[in-house]
Amino acid sequence: MALLTPLFAFLYHLPQVYKWLLKPYYIASLFMSVAFLLVRKTPGICEHLSTQREDGNPCDFDWREVEILMFLSAIVMMKNRRAITVEQHVGNIILFSKVANVILFFRLDIRMGLLYLTLCIVFLMTCKPPLYMGPEYIKYFSDKTIDEELERDSRVTWIVEFFANWSPECQSFASVYADLSLKYNCAGLKFGKVDIGRYSEVSKKYKVSTSPLSKQLPSLVLFQGGKEVMRRPQVDKKGRAVSWSFTEENIIREFNLNELYQKSKKLSKSRGERSEKPSESQFPPVPEEEEPEADTQEAVKESKKDK
Incomplete structure (x- = not known):
């Protein structure tokens, strides 16, 4: 077997x-x-x-x-x-x-x-291994856009992958992460990636080491309201990553993706209902038609008799 x-x-x-x-x-x-x-x-x-x-x-x-x-x-x-x-x-x-x-x-x-x-x-x-070119719902950050996007809306939860193109582990994980983004991406739950091999300042700010010895690549970090809530793999006191398998099942379980997705769908529905309800400012009340005065009515009748 x-x-x-x-x-x-x-x-x-x-x-x-x-x-x-x-x-x-x-x-x-x-x-x-x-x-x-x-x-x-x-x-x-x-x-x-x-x-x-x-x-x-x-x-x-x-x-x-x-x-x-x-x-x-x-x-x-x-x-x-x-x-x-x-x-x-x-x-x-x-x-x-x-x-x-x-x-x-x-x-x-x-x-x-x-x-x-x-x-x-x-x-x-x-020669470099071919990069994943399949479908995905992932936003790619730079060192100038990551902070702005994470803090744009406090109701949006972000899952961000810190990766490097030269890392074989990151290249192998690309298809798994893309599949997760296709299944769980919605208005309140979004997926992002940032190449810390290219943007070294991002790796320093978010404390993700690019050293092969640290084994921190790839790293998945969950942000809510622009603040880090959890990350995998975890890092010990010596700065080395605790062994963790980046399977789809582990990520769904550890990050509670099913629960996050249900909450995010409710957020998207509430947004849709608000947008469907017309506000008074958008549609001002139509003025009521005034009835013609008595003198005007008599004048109209006389003109019809003359005809």
Whole structure:
């Protein structure tokens, strides 16, 4: 059963995975992840490689390489237990496959190891994972607009994500946060994002560290009346984030989104009723028509007789 569950999940998300693999970033990452396998198994190349196998076959893995690959599989399985999206699953496989390739190439030939490591560094600096481009109801803040928006209406509750584009965790969380905004966004409950990797002053003011060691990215903060009410993940005295899983279920439960949404819908309804009721200032009373005086009525009758 433990093996069937991830298999069914993979088959369910296969169309989505197929779309990702067609993107240049994932195509290049896939080739780099299987680089050692291709070198070791490709005829015409593998014959020139060194090996520690007893039979001397250079086109097959030796016992040490099998150990490294088995250890890689164990690490990927452990990391993917905490992954919440398919992007995170694929990202973990690519990341640890590259690490294993570096070790295997250095063990095979130091020159090949240096070449592969250089390619990894160039790839990391020039290629970025594709950003989420799906539907969402999210307002993006800058350092000049965030305070104004949060304090504009005290009745509006804001959930703000503090993120950085270079963070893999933020990139994986983007689709989850977008789905939540589509389900719960309304007049009294709004969703926002601010890139603290770009606006460092915002990270200082709201005390969200951009250091990878602090593990505070992404951070979700709930604001009511412009003031912070709660945040996840919480931060301990040493400035490190307490481990917390950014699943949709956890966010709905911790932030009481269902309750907030019901209250916010009432606020939007009350606003709608007020706007529908015409006020006296908008529609002034129509003056009543005055009845014509008696003399005027007689004059009208005489003129009709003359005709």
